[in-house]
Amino acid sequence: MxxxxxxxxxxxxxxxxxxxxxxxxxxxxxxxxxxxxxxxxxxxxxxxxxxxxxxxxxxxxxxxxxxxxxxxxxxxxxxxxxxxxxxxxxxxxxxxxxxxxxxxxxxxxxxxxxxxxxxxxxxxxxxxxxxxxxxxxxxxxxxxxxxxxxxxxxxxxxxxHPISVSSVAVELARSQLGSLQGKSVVVVGAGEMSELTTRYLMEYGLSSVIVSNRSYAKAEAMAQLFSGQAVRFDQLPAQLGQADIVISCTAANHYVLNSQNCGDILKARQGRRIIIIDIAVPRDVDPVLAKIDGVQIYDIDKLQHVIDVNYLExxxxxxxxxxxxxxELDKFNEKLASLYVVPVISALKEKAEIIKNQELKRAFNRVDLSEHEKKVVSTLANNIINQLLHHPMVSLKEMACSNQGHLYAEVSKKLFDLSVDMEEMNVGEVEIGQPWQQVGSVAGRVR
The missing domain is CATH 3.30.460.30 (Glutamyl-tRNA reductase, N-terminal domain)
Structure with a gap:
């Protein structure tokens, strides 16, 4: 097979x-x-x-x-x-x-x-x-x-160890704020990255989601996904007064959040911590805002550093x-290999039994023996067959677990002229919880 x-x-x-x-x-x-x-x-x-x-x-x-x-x-x-x-x-x-x-x-x-x-x-x-x-x-x-x-x-x-931008952003928020249960997030931008990051955040029990985007319709559509609220872009700065987390990812070519539009609002928080995660390129958030007490900004380069460290882990x-x-591969392959020789061993024993019975019948027809004498001769024949086949069968079982297991089975079939039905390889009934054994491969054959 x-x-x-x-x-x-x-x-x-x-x-x-x-x-x-x-x-x-x-x-x-x-x-x-x-x-x-x-x-x-x-x-x-x-x-x-x-x-x-x-x-x-x-x-x-x-x-x-x-x-x-x-x-x-x-x-x-x-x-x-x-x-x-x-x-x-x-x-x-x-x-x-x-x-x-x-x-x-x-x-x-x-x-x-x-x-x-x-x-x-x-x-x-x-x-x-x-x-x-x-x-x-x-x-x-x-x-x-x-x-x-x-x-x-x-x-x-x-x-x-998270290695996607979205998952690392969430892990950073958790590491800085502890539990996110009951926290609020303001999402700036309604693109795929913003949505994915928000999905990750929602798994940790956020209490509210506010979405702002230049296209108000897109903001509404995304807000509905999270039972949140959409706000127009000119109302965005005011939302930072109560937010715990800000996720920003727009396609703007200038700072969306800067000292002019939200500096005073952030200062009014009086040092209460806010985590701003800027995953946009070019950046959405003016880094000068990090000088305000309580404001922590993580841009894409800082996230990438965490990603690099986590990737190494x-x-x-x-x-x-x-x-x-x-x-596990060695164990699995070994099990398949051992199963490969089972029908060969069965066929060998069956053939030996048939030959023994045929020859005993022929002998008993030629010689008049008592029942006791027949029993003695039958026992002798059984012992000869068992001793003759014992070593080949034990060796075949041992060799089945080697990389050449299937070759030994094929050689045995040739040597003893065995007709083997490989359907007897009933691997479908093997319990996965059992210990496994090894397989190698020659031109793709299970062995």
Missing amino acids: YVLLVGINHRTAPVEIREKLAFTGGAINQAYEYLRQKENLEGAVILHTCNRTEVYATARDIQLGMEALSQFMDGFSQFTREEMKQYLYQPNCYDAILNLFRVASGLDSMILGESQILGQVKEAYQMAREEKASDGVLNTLFQQAINVGKRVRSETDIDR RKKASRQAEKIIQE
Whole structure:
């Protein structure tokens, strides 16, 4: 059995290419219908986010399986195979499994360590189950990937250091003001960054949101999102008298907040702290206002410094995460490898039993033996078979956990002329809570 992967992501393809593989609306259902009908695929799971589209699949023949996936991409990408070729990645089995573990852990995300991807992996797996597209190997693989993602986040600090401008802005406000429960914010500008930062702030219990923008209609629209109040731009300075936090991000080419329009209002606060976070470029807030008692201004450069420090912390955590992933990958692959030899051992024992019974029957037909004598001969035959097969079977089990496990299984099949039904690899019933073992990869084969 082979684990296959074909995909594109933010590193291999620009957004204008990625959007051509967007499974919106009923497209995902059509995609699964197509994949289910492919005779050369045993199972499939589609992982689709704004930054990646990946199809994980299993097949008994790697060439036929990859051709089936290529045909799938041809049919759903709106590009020819030749046009898509430069953007696609098709790793071998070992790297396909490694890729999924890294994706679920947030190590392959545009924002290192982001947690949203783990939920997206869960949703992708659940969708495949609902569509009856996933098989036993993929069920086990995705359940383990989800567990790996959880373990990385619980044992490292990979997602505990904010590295987006919006999240860092909120963390700064919290570090300076403590609890944000009952605090008020004035938002200057109604763009995407302002909205995102306000959403983060609202998670911490703000009591009021005031939005001001040159377009009053846009201010009203954004204020409604947060059950807040919109004010006209000429009324903005007056709102600073009671605010605890100011978030400013406009497209103005001059200082929106300066000494002339809000200096006196800020002085009238008599030192009561106000945190002004200026994430605009060019800056919205005149830095001279920071000389007023109680006024703290954080511009984009100060935020970037925090982001840089936090990113280094995440990179440090990512090294821990890589070790965890490798541990789990080895355990997972080892388990698949051991399962690979189970049907071979069963077939060997069954064949030995058949040969023993045939030869005993032939012998008993030639020689007149008492029941006691037959029992003695049968016991002798059993002992010979057991001793003869004991070492090969024990060795095969031990070798299954090596990087060449599947090769030993194949050699055993040839040596003993065994006919093995690999459907006996019932990995779908494996409990994720059990200890795992290792896999390597030769041309993509699970081993």
